[in-house]
Amino acid sequence: MKQFLLYSFRLVLIVSLSLASVYEEGDTISVEHQNVIFEQFFGYDEDGEIKLADYIGKVLWIEMSATWCAPCWETIPEIDDLVLNWIENPNVASFVSLEDLVWAPPFPTCTEWGNAGTASIPIIVDGGNDDDGTDYIADWFISDVGGSPAYASYVFIDHTMTVRHKIANNDFSVELANQWIGEMLNNLDVKETQVNLPDIFYLHENYPNPFNASTTIEYDLKENGDIKLSVFDLSGREVDVIRENYQIIGTHTVAWETSDVPSGVYFFRLSSGKFVQTRKAVLLK
16 A cells, blocks of 8 residues: 555655656757756765756766666666666766656665665766756656556767667666667767867867868867857858758867859858857969
8 A cells, every 4th residue: 555655645746747848759858957956875976066067068868767666676686787888988977867756665765775776877866956846867868658647767869968868777788778878979070089168159260271172161060059160251141051950069170062152152051049159261273
């Protein structure tokens, strides 16, 4: 009876949530949610803090569990296997989001949960930094299963903070997780050797300049976001859009091919949010 009441409480909590904060596969996590701070109580940085923004530029997978969830406890060996499979890869990160409702035994404590698995994966206490406890990370990934809301047990997020996969505990396997992580790594647009990330937006001068046929443009982004890199002529007419998409923090390069563009003076303009910068270029043919 007691266990039934626990699950009933959980169901009431789910139904009461605002669906506006639910992320489906293909959705990018908002900057606000990326910066919600969670307490880390177990792992390689005990008593530290974790936020999703810490993992920008990496492939991230999260297991969402609860101290009162017996099926979740049974998956600890599988989680250990998955962690150890990718522990040597600096572009793969993971953590466990553990809800602790402070139930009495026989439910394990958070510390017992942590001691049961590898110390290589950090564990956070779900609940966020709101005093009213409404920012539960698990609540962001509820799915509609058979007409009823249900929690995802595992979420896989790519380097752009886009949700790529959500899966329930019953459907999870280490083999499938390895496949998804490998696929996301193949799409990773970050150089493993890049250590120092830019702290400003900056459009560098193209090179060569003046140029013939083709020139290279380099720019720095201090945060993730939508960008547009355009080319204008002296009259202010937009003659080309080189890039217009969502990009992650870092230094990016792109070539501008001018086979169909006449000689003249042109201006490259990079915009991202409130940032706008322009550079002059000379095309000689």
